[in-house]
Amino acid sequence: MTEHPTEHPTEHPTGPPTEREITADVALCLPDGRLNPDAVGWSRAPVHDTSGVGRGLRGLGRNKRWEYWAVVTPDHVVALTTSALDYAALHQVWVLDRASGEEVDAVAIAPLNRSATLPGRLGDGPVRSRTRAVAVAVDEGPGGTRLRARTARVDLDVTVPRPAGRDLLGVVVPWSPRRFQYTVKDVGRPAAGRLLLDGVEHPVAAGAWAVLDHGRGRWPYRATWQWGVGCGRGVAGDGTRHEVALQLGGTWTRAGATTENGLFVDGRLHKIHDELDWTFDRGAYTEPWRVRGERLDLTFVPAHDRVSRTQLGVVASSTHQCFGTWSGRVTTDDGARLDVEGLDGWAEDVAQRW
Template sequence: MRNHEVTKEQPLLDGAGKIAEPGWARQQVWQYDREKIQSPAFRIKEWDYYLVMNEDYAAAFTLSDDGYIGLQSVSLLNFKERWEHTETILTPFPMGKMKMPASSSKGDIIYKDRRLRLEYRVDSDRRMISCDFKDFYQGKPFYCEIALDQPKMDTMVIATPWSGKKAFYYNQKINCMPAEGYMSFDNVTYWFSPEKDYGTLDWGRGVWTYDNTWYWGSGNGTVGGRPFGFNIGYGFGDTTAATENILFYDGKGHKLDDVIFHIPEENYMKPWKFTSSDGRFEMEFEPVLDRTASMSAFIVSSDQHQVFGKMRGRAVLDDGRFIELKDFMCFAEKVHNRY
């Protein structure tokens, strides 16, 4: 059954190391246990990625243990001035040493080295991001203290296998978290206000195949006085059981079928289109800033285009109501990784 919703709490993996019940859920009903994975430690990938943004600027934070490499990253983006800077620190062979939590709802992650201190702390219904990055760009430091509130609401959780393999993708996207706090760089302080600014969490654990291309888009804002967000994406594994496409409106998730990204790959800054198999997500996308990055180190490579811009079009809720978007700030990306 396509878009099979899983509601029963259960272990993620069966005795053979494969996903016991593929599908999607509104909360983390699957229990992740690193010890149950029947793959070498260097193949296990665990990450927490936060994006906090508004119409004018954004910050992104990654803490990850990808087996034979760790990747810790901070991005600062200024949409009005159309510039961004990303600084990444690679660490060899963490293979579980970062002690990434087994659940998104509890457990802190703290990374420290001579240049970077990046902390994620989860306290009840609030998430704290604290960062001190020395020599972030042009010899200048970056600081931030940001709180994300997490009201009771639906999220997007998906458990996706790879057909015939022990590879799997267990992922949660939490949209529409009101953001409060600041970030500081180059004598400029950027403030986030919970009345209009939001954060997103991309929480993932899994074992992937070596060579993958994925597509992901996400956005948050206020529409009709209510929080509205969306998560769209594809490219990973066998999605026969469920897609990760969903709308969020006033705390409730409205599941979508397939969404296709129509990307002008000769120039990512040209307009994009998005179409859907069920007609419930039909959008045009005007790029503002392409956070492009390519990296190659040993057997690891990555080619990324995370494009921020303005979405306009129509989304349809489960009950048939239309959500009209106009200049809705969001992002969509295409990423090709070998690692």
């Protein structure tokens, strides 16, 4: 693996990219499997049909499809992954006990994609991981999303309501007509249900929230990214308090025409079009991180570093996902400033060869 400098500020072109809001249904792929230029942009709703990804022989080995849900409570973090990577399917249920720092992890890797069910469009069908070690089921209903998962030590059943009128962030990032990614980030939705951990029940109740990372695309062999999420309250200049959720990305969008950056205030998306400066220490991930842009200046203080490394020949990954709190200031589309303090969430640094 390439050595990285200790202090790591991300680099990006000067000035924000030109981004287009998409409001009507659109296919991600052309009939021949290449990227549809009309699909490039961002949206507040899941308007992209991604069924062309993974169909036929186009981009074989480069198609990546996944559904990642995280449920955050004052006591635990639970993460569910269903993914199909062409040559293998990877499924995972991971739990963090936030008081003790104990991690409970179950991973299943199966050849090809047969153990994974992923719809061609967000919400158009069930999500399933079907292995002996890991079972995940995600189902959309009239009022929201039901998440269920089971491993030898974990049994989760949680409902994630979707409040009326709430936005999400959908983005198509184009690297070329043959390499592109569609992602949906849905941050800060309320969650309720129960977590059984080693037979002990833990309610998922007041203060719990959930995040969706929905991904469909064709990736280059090497990729690096940062991803930050936060949820809590912000205070405006007039003293009013607002629900605030952060969706912050870095590095992987630099060569494209769009970013995955956004600010949600009371459920409304305020799209951030410029690339962000991420500064953190790859030699000491639990030291504070800083993320800055034209409309935000935030500090992230980690409390726990989840470290994951995989080395399987030509396939390798390195992940540091740090859980902690965000503080600083953000600015809405109309120029209103909000001060945020202690927003719960995470920041991660990932390097992939896949």
